[in-house]
Amino acid sequence: MEKVDIIIIGAGIAGITSAYYLQKKFPKLNYKIIESRSDLGGTWDQMTFPGVRSDSDMYTYGFSFNPWKGKIIGEGKDIKKYLVDTAEKFDIKKRILFNTQVNSLNWSDNQWTIKTDGKDFTSDHVICCTGSRDYKAPNFPKFEGENLYKGKIIHTQSWGNEDFKNKHVAIVGSGCTAVTMAPAVIKEAKSVTLIQRSPAWIINVDSQEKSNRLYKTFETLIDYFHSRIFKKSYKKKIIAKYPYYNDTNVPSYNFWDQRPACSLDNDYFNSVNLDKVTIEHQGISNWEPTGVKLMNGKIINSDLTIMATGLNAQLLGGMSIFIDNNKVNINETSWYRGMMFSGVPNLFAHTGYINFSWTARCEIVSERICKTIDYMNKKNFISCTPKYLGKKSKPAIEANYVLRSMDKFPNRSYKFNNANYLAEYISFKWTRINDRALNFK
Numbered sequence: 001m002e003k004v005d006i007i008i009i010g011a012g013i014a015g016i017t018s019a020y021y022l023q024k025k026f027p028k029l030n031y032k033i034i035e036s037r038s039d040l041g042g043t044w045d046q047m048t049f050p051g052v053r054s055d056s057d058m059y060t061y062g063f064s065f066n067p068w069k070g071k072i073i074g075e076g077k078d079i080k081k082y083l084v085d086t087a088e089k090f091d092i093k094k095r096i097l098f099n100t101q102v103n104s105l106n107w108s109d110n111q112w113t114i115k116t117d118g119k120d121f122t123s124d125h126v127i128c129c130t131g132s133r134d135y136k137a138p139n140f141p142k143f144e145g146e147n148l149y150k151g152k153i154i155h156t157q158s159w160g161n162e163d164f165k166n167k168h169v170a171i172v173g174s175g176c177t178a179v180t181m182a183p184a185v186i187k188e189a190k191s192v193t194l195i196q197r198s199p200a201w202i203i204n205v206d207s208q209e210k211s212n213r214l215y216k217t218f219e220t221l222i223d224y225f226h227s228r229i230f231k232k233s234y235k236k237k238i239i240a241k242y243p244y245y246n247d248t249n250v251p252s253y254n255f256w257d258q259r260p261a262c263s264l265d266n267d268y269f270n271s272v273n274l275d276k277v278t279i280e281h282q283g284i285s286n287w288e289p290t291g292v293k294l295m296n297g298k299i300i301n302s303d304l305t306i307m308a309t310g311l312n313a314q315l316l317g318g319m320s321i322f323i324d325n326n327k328v329n330i331n332e333t334s335w336y337r338g339m340m341f342s343g344v345p346n347l348f349a350h351t352g353y354i355n356f357s358w359t360a361r362c363e364i365v366s367e368r369i370c371k372t373i374d375y376m377n378k379k380n381f382i383s384c385t386p387k388y389l390g391k392k393s394k395p396a397i398e399a400n401y402v403l404r405s406m407d408k409f410p411n412r413s414y415k416f417n418n419a420n421y422l423a424e425y426i427s428f429k430w431t432r433i434n435d436r437a438l439n440f441k
């Protein structure tokens, strides 16, 4: 068993950010990143569906320590390259152990034992950068008669090299993924039916827009607060701005309850107006040999059905966590600052925002983790454990994918404001590490 100071699990945006801040603060630190995939990038290594790109502006989605130099919205393959380049530039890539799945973590004798499907490790701290979704099982709604369908069904999370040229295609789903991929599929397919049971908010972004990180931070957050305070008038403003919205496709939820999907240079708005495109605002009843049957009885004939139905939330990469060999039920913990769990020592975990760039939160959390470890080193503390604050019913994040999986999340969060980057920025940067919510030993 190899001993290292810190283990990072996951080599996506959070893993790279954690590594950057750790080695900046502790240049002599012996750390390792364990990654189950064969390459780095996480989401941006896995997601290869047509048209895949960011929804956030890249000024805030890029790292502050290696600013993005491309256009405001990044294409998937360019984001992946940017992550690889960043990891190479800061000598992070050589620390990654690829093709290794972490199965469990056990805290005992003041250290973590990390069990993988290869070599095992021990470390003083573990930082989970495992993302927010189940990599193996996306949200794949099941309907009766799936085996009758003579066409092909594919989920965007496991896109291979699917050919849709001159095919009749159905895209199920209305979120960011469906909106992003639709124009690319429409371009080449013979016909496309978009099956959107519940429409999503879509806004346009001008690909030529030039801006900077500070401006975009304030613009996005002011826009967010405006939409939360003046919910009705904000909705009206969006509906008035885009002729696309009509009686059938105004979302039932408020703007920014979920990250709005973006149409780039009106690509979505223009392509759905083509004759070969139909939009159905209906749920699915069942599969038929030629396609799906909608709740209103209409059958959507297709050669290929693309499920753009989103993700299944998963914290901590599906790993089992043990304290002295006793399994921890994360649903019975409190979530401290959205980065630690009550009763679980020296385990940090990243999560992001739905209303702001994920990377921005990774950076402030990484800095806070470094400060916490530094504080512990200076005071000779071995462990740091958040206190349990008792149960509360409100979920920490109210996105659909979290509401679907509430039992996998802590039942209460504290000192955590997932909807407010500015509040967290101030709190993470300028409040005491020993903030009475942590027990140090």
Ligand SMILES: Cc1cc2nc3c(=O)[nH]c(=O)nc-3n(C[C@H](O)[C@H](O)[C@H](O)COP(=O)(O)OP(=O)(O)OC[C@H]3O[C@@H](n4cnc5c(N)ncnc54)[C@H](O)[C@@H]3O)c2cc1C
Binding pocket: 009, 010, 011, 012, 013, 014, 015, 034, 035, 036, 037, 040, 041, 042, 043, 044, 047, 052, 053, 054, 055, 056, 057, 061, 100, 101, 102, 103, 129, 130, 131, 132, 133, 135, 177, 316, 317, 318, 319, 350, 352, 353, 356, 357, 358, 359
């Ligand atoms: C299509 C798409 C577009 C998106 N666009 C945006 C956007 O514009 N703005 C935004 O803020 N967010 C966006 N997101 C959310 C996105 O997931 C995050 O922004 C970010 O990429 C997450 O980074 P991460 O490093 O935390 O996790 P991930 O990218 O999910 O990486 C986690 C890594 O951990 C590894 N891992 C997991 N479990 C284990 C284990 N047990 N053992 C070993 N390795 C493990 C995985 O293999 C993976 O490489 C988008 C998501 C998708 C799917």
